[in-house]
Every structure is written in C-alpha cells, then in structure tokens.
Amino acid sequence: MQNNLPTSNIAEHPTLQRRKTKVTQLEASQLLENFRRSPIKPISICVNGETCLPLSQLGSPDTAGHILSKEINLWSEAIGHRSVETLLMCFPFKYMQPYELTEIMHALASHFSLAESNNRCHRVATLIDEIDSDHVALLKGLGFNHYQIVLSQKDLEDLPRLKVATKLIRQYAFSGIGIQIHDADCLDDLRDHVLDVRKQVTPDYIFVGHQPKLLSKELETGGTIIFDGENELEDNCIYVGPEGKAHLQKLVLQNFCNPQRYLSALKAGQLPVNPGPLNL
Helix, strand or coil, X not given: CCCCCCCCCHHHCHHHHHHHHCCCHXXXXXXXXXXXXXXXXXXXXXXXXXXXXXXXXXXXXXXXHHHHHHHHHHHHHHHCCCEEEEEEEECCCCCCCHHHHHHHHHHHHHHCEECCCCCCEEEEEEEHHHCCHHHHHHHHHCCCCEEEEEECHXXXXXXXXXXXXXXXXXXXXXXEEEEEECCCCCHHHHHHHHHHHHHHCCCCEEEECCCCCCECHHHCCCCEEEECCCCECCCCEEEECCCCEEEECCEEEEXXXXXXHHHHHHHCCCCCXXXXXXXX
C-alpha cells in the first residue's frame, strides 16, 4: 500500500527553523545586561541534583556541588543580586553528599537574597526513600519550608508508609507538603489511590509529572491535582545544571547538554550557555 502521507524535510525541523531568530553571543550578553538594569524583580531558581551524576563522572577534582555553585555565582554576576522567592532543590541526596548541598545553599545565600518573607516558597523534592529525621532536619535548617514527596506507582500504593513520612515532615513545621507521582503509565489505574492520598494524607497538591518543576503557588492548595505542563513558572526562572534553561523576560537561554562542554565553560569563567539557537 502506498503511503500518501507527506514526508518531512529535515530543513523544516523546529530546531533549524528557530535559527531564524538566533541571536549572537554578544547580543545575548547585551540582553542580559539590559535585564540586569531592569527594575529589580524576584527570580525563581531550580537546582536538579540528578545532573550531579554526569558531572561526577567527568573526573574533575571539583565535586558536582562545587561545579553547580560556580554556575550560580556566574548567574549572579550576569543578572545582579536578586531576591529568590521561589527555589526548588530536586533530589539533593540522590547523587550528592550533604556537604555539597550545604555548599550550593551557601552559594545561593551569598550571591542572591533568599527571601525571608512569608510569601517565599523554598521547596525540596526528594524520593520517599530519602526521607528520614537527619535529612529532614538538615533541609529545615537550610531554610526549606515546603516539601514535595516524589512517589512511584508502587510507593503510592503503600499508604501507611506515606503517612509516616508526611507525619515526620509536619513535625518539623514545613509550611506545605505536596505529592509528585513521577511514573504513572495510566492515571485511571491510580484513581482510587490518588483519592485515598488526597483524603488521608491531605497534601496541598498532587503533581503528576516526570520531573519536579517550578510551580506557581496560587493553585497549590486543597489537594489540587496538577498535570505536567500546567501551572509552571516560566517568567524570570533559571534551571541550573547541564540541559538547564533560563527564561529572563523575553530571552530564553539553553545550557549545554554535554557535561564536558558545560564544565569547560565554567572553567573559562563563562555561563555554560549554548551559543546555538537562542530564542527571543
């Protein structure tokens, strides 16, 4: 049977089409400088601990935590000393030692202003396996006030274990607790479990998505169910690490995906931004 469907041309690939709006590295620097001089607005920062695995495999004498701290420093130089009202730390114990997490938080506190207002949302997302009194106490001491428990489908079915974890977190007076379901193949199969969690654990929200995201605080109440791509912050946000992306006003910058290129840029004292297509 003949296939009459139109064939795609590689030249029509969206990545290549974006080259029409590419800006040069010099123009990007000028745009960052304009952002630096713009009225001071809070920014949101996400640090993903999963990026530490490829960084730790490069054979660098620097720890992954130290490498990520360098990028944080360079962002401060590029956009100025700004308040961070929304902070997300993902999987800090998966591939990092506690002292590396402490170094990253010290870098954030040194180069940005970690807001102390009641509106701040400094969230940590960890696997339920990583929740114990030592870890929770450390995170609370580092200033985190919201906790997101990341569950697999199997974890979701173990309600007694989830109750123990949330009870421990609440004992440390975290302002909010959310649930993330990260490997749900079919939400219909989880419906009863999700309803049980909403009723018996009473989280502020249930987020269904593969990776933790910077979320808007407005809808994180009353057990709201948030799906991947909904309620995500995309204004004045920086995702730190390889493959990270920054949204600064109308400028979108993509970090190098290759860990070695990412590290080489940092060693040269440059932001690890890919000079390829940069969107406006």
